Amino acid sequence: MTDSELPEVLPAAPEVYPVARWAEKPLLAEVPTGLALGRHPLAGAADFCLALGGWIWRWLVGAVMCFNAFVLTWFTAIAAVGWTNRVVQMIVLRSWWWRSARRSRGTFAQFCESLGPDGPVPRPRWFWQERLIADASRPRPGGGQPGPFTTLLRIASWPWYSLWLNFVLGFKATFCTYAILGLPCLCMLWSWEQGWLNSFNGGYEQAWFGPTMGITGFLLFIAAMYYVPMAQAHQAATGQARAFFDFHFVWLLVRARPTGYLLLALALGFWSLVLTIARNAVIAPSFSGNGAATAAEGLVSFQNYLLLLSLGMFPVYVILRIFGGLVYQSAVLKVLRGGEVPVAELHPVLRHWLDRLEISVVPVAQAAGITWYARISARYTYRKAVFTLLFLLWFAFIVRYYVGYFFVAEPYTAFLNHPMLQIPCFDFVPHHLRQGHDF
Amino acid sequence: MSTPIDRRRFLFQSTALGAAAAGLSISADDPNRPVDNEPNDPEEPLPQRRQPTYPDRSPRVILIRFGGGVRRLETILDPERTYCPFIYHELFKRHGVLFPNMEIESAPGIETSHGQGTLYVMTGRYAEYADVERRPLSDRFIPIVPTVFEYFRRAYKVPAHQALIINGEDRINEDFYTFSNCRPYGINYRSTVLSLFRYKQFLLRDELQRDRASGGSLLSAHERTEKERKLREMEQKDYRSEGRQIITPEIDDFWRSWRSYYGTSGLVNPRKDRLLTALALRVLRDLRPKLLMINYQDPDYVHWGNPNFYTRAISIIDEGVREIFSAVQADEEYRNNTVFLVVPDCGRDSNRCMPVPFQHHFSGSPSAHEIFAVAAGPGVTGLVRGGLRIERHSTHQQTSMVATIGKIMGFATPHAQGPVLEEIFA
Numbered sequence: 058m059t060d061s062e063l064p065e066v067l068p069a070a071p072e073v074y075p076v077a078r079w080a081e082k083p084l085l086a087e088v089p090t091g092l093a094l095g096r097h098p099l100a101g102a103a104d105f106c107l108a109l110g111g112w113i114w115r116w117l118v119g120a121v122m123c124f125n126a127f128v129l130t131w132f133t134a135i136a137a138v139g140w141t142n143r144v145v146q147m148i149v150l151r152s153w154w155w156r157s158a159r160r161s162r163g164t165f166a167q168f169c170e171s172l173g174p175d176g177p178v179p180r181p182r183w184f185w186q187e188r189l190i191a192d193a194s195r196p197r198p199g200g201g202q203p204g205p206f207t208t209l210l211r212i213a214s215w216p217w218y219s220l221w222l223n224f225v226l227g228f229k230a231t232f233c234t235y236a237i238l239g240l241p242c243l244c245m246l247w248s249w250e251q252g253w254l255n256s257f258n259g260g261y262e263q264a265w266f267g268p269t270m271g272i273t274g275f276l277l278f279i280a281a282m283y284y285v286p287m288a289q290a291h292q293a294a295t296g297q298a299r300a301f302f303d304f305h306f307v308w309l310l311v312r313a314r315p316t317g318y319l320l321l322a323l324a325l326g327f328w329s330l331v332l333t334i335a336r337n338a339v340i341a342p343s344f345s346g347n348g349a350a351t352a353a354e355g356l357v358s359f360q361n362y363l364l365l366l367s368l369g370m371f372p373v374y375v376i377l378r379i380f381g382g383l384v385y386q387s388a389v390l391k392v393l394r395g396g397e398v399p400v401a402e403l404h405p406v407l408r409h410w411l412d413r414l415e416i417s418v419v420p421v422a423q424a425a426g427i428t429w430y431a432r433i434s435a436r437y438t439y440r441k442a443v444f445t446l447l448f449l450l451w452f453a454f455i456v457r458y459y460v461g462y463f464f465v466a467e468p469y470t471a472f473l474n475h476p477m478l479q480i481p482c483f484d485f486v487p488h489h490l491r492q493g494h495d496f
Numbered sequence: 497m498s499t500p501i502d503r504r505r506f507l508f509q510s511t512a513l514g515a516a517a518a519g520l521s522i523s524a525d526d527p528n529r530p531v532d533n534e535p536n537d538p539e540e541p542l543p544q545r546r547q548p549t550y551p552d553r554s555p556r557v558i559l560i561r562f563g564g565g566v567r568r569l570e571t572i573l574d575p576e577r578t579y580c581p582f583i584y585h586e587l588f589k590r591h592g593v594l595f596p597n598m599e600i601e602s603a604p605g606i607e608t609s610h611g612q613g614t615l616y617v618m619t620g621r622y623a624e625y626a627d628v629e630r631r632p633l634s635d636r637f638i639p640i641v642p643t644v645f646e647y648f649r650r651a652y653k654v655p656a657h658q659a660l661i662i663n664g665e666d667r668i669n670e671d672f673y674t675f676s677n678c679r680p681y682g683i684n685y686r687s688t689v690l691s692l693f694r695y696k697q698f699l700l701r702d703e704l705q706r707d708r709a710s711g712g713s714l715l716s717a718h719e720r721t722e723k724e725r726k727l728r729e730m731e732q733k734d735y736r737s738e739g740r741q742i743i744t745p746e747i748d749d750f751w752r753s754w755r756s757y758y759g760t761s762g763l764v765n766p767r768k769d770r771l772l773t774a775l776a777l778r779v780l781r782d783l784r785p786k787l788l789m790i791n792y793q794d795p796d797y798v799h800w801g802n803p804n805f806y807t808r809a810i811s812i813i814d815e816g817v818r819e820i821f822s823a824v825q826a827d828e829e830y831r832n833n834t835v836f837l838v839v840p841d842c843g844r845d846s847n848r849c850m851p852v853p854f855q856h857h858f859s860g861s862p863s864a865h866e867i868f869a870v871a872a873g874p875g876v877t878g879l880v881r882g883g884l885r886i887e888r889h890s891t892h893q894q895t896s897m898v899a900t901i902g903k904i905m906g907f908a909t910p911h912a913q914g915p916v917l918e919e920i921f922a
Binding site: 254339342 | 569762763767768771794797799800801802803805808809845846847848849850851852853854855856858860861862863
């Protein structure tokens, strides 16, 4: 068949276009109430109190995880990263559950139970094993029911299992983040230390090297930060470390929700600034720890201050990650709707969730025309503008960091760890003070 | 036959002189008001005064600004932990007097910083200093009362090249703290500054002069224009003298000697505070200053966060003082005839909750006001021998240095605030 023999194909009539078949959002009136589900009238109030108490407890534990004792804090803060990832996973799932018909057939907790003993939970625990009965009676890996010895071992792990899980997930998340951010941070650290050392010794011949490394470091950092927050959300949602390095998919998500991503960067930058100001309060001679009569009293005073700081900044850290998760879940649905990623190529965990939630996302075909072209052009220009703003935001983030470091220098660790991005460790007690000395 | 004094003229001049003296004495109590804003015209011939020459056997003074801001803790407080063992164990213990409780007054407008501290030391008076154009973070100051060099050079016939300040390469503005705007002192009695900045000016000037002398054959037109522009730029940094430099044959010869030894690249000579020591040693040998001030500075590098910069820089200054002391003792003119005065420009913070407690030196920090002084004149007649530590209930002030130098060298310091450090005199 030659070109001239090709049949003329006309655009289809609009009424035959396929449409995205969302599960119909049930009207509020249609959502069965607790009474309809056969629950006691006071059960809802009890649930609320339990939930409130549960979150308050988690908040307090999280704050202590982010600041307790020297060296230990770094490990417990990594566990806080893992716990936060589990919260983000729950948030992503819950956001999709809200759109699902499954809402009318049970609670979110019941839905999570149906995903199996290793599925997300509505309120991730810090220490205790989730779903105790399900864990005790879970079949052995090789098949068959667990014997008494196996059951005993499982029960022995209950008090600390979630702590271990949080730590493992946090370690993987931290490792993946440092795989991308480690090099820029090291470049900036090296440039600062060696650059000033060179300046102190009058090494004019190599004067260019320190600043060049510094500029390289922060350009790499800015480039990495276009990617890292969304990658962290993807890893959190899927619970798998390798998801962090799904570059193509993560970049599609970033491009799908540029405005949300920009707002996330703004929030991260703003709260990092707040943290810097709070941390740099020690520069004042009138700061309570500085003004205390002895080093021991100064240490206690400073520790109290840092605990309060942790109580304030830990929930901020969690909320920022949740914000990232919300942007992430919206971006996933958008790329599915736009046909950029077929459902079949979606991450297995996400695909499984959508399947269980009975959410079927069908790509919408768009008619090519002047409106479509105008939309594409505007989107391209808008995206360019947003990505430029992102560059400036992360540049300001770095400037904020350097200015804060000039006022209160913390040799080495401050360059390698940005608490709002990496490990939320708020242990800023100087080494000499920990040992009971003034200097 | 003498001219009879006209009574009216005498009364008029006396009244004017009295009014001027009254004005000076009133303003001397007000640290915020400059005494006189009109600079002396350097072209105007100096009034005919009988200036005695400075006697050969009168003491020379080397004033060491232990600069960049240092705490007592790392210097004089603990003999076993001092980072300046020579200054502590030799200069103080064997030859001199230690004032461990010297301070910078805590009052509004008095800043614990380098430019201001240097001027408090040089003028003997606390004052609130602001940049000449109110530019933020800039320290282009004008001494509000005469500096110790002006007092000295007005009292004695001392050539410009023998009242010297050796300045570092990082604080160019301090090259211009050399004179006040106060009559009858001022620009004609200013000190001479030697620094890397001045050396670079000399190189450019010398090259252009040699090019002119050769009829323009040494430099291309482009090179000539470039060097002239660079020289102009450097001269414009001088916000005081409007380009009027002290260019004396002795200073030029000094720089020629320096050039023949170290070349012009700037990469062969010692660097940072070691450069000041090298300049001081050469100056003592070639220019024979009677009053010399050395502005060490590198402890201030700790602002950038590495505590080793601070302690290492203190040790470098100590090494430099040791070398200068050895050179002085090996020189017949200076041996047993030189007084060393060591004083910091300011202290440093002591914020225990900071990883580097002494990173800065804010004026609100009590520790930044706490300094010390060491005075040592080995073999100098009339000075206390070594090892005297002055502990007293009331503190000494940084502004005492000028009056003390005046007493040592025998000149008046009418506008200096601080009392003489009498304890150093036997």
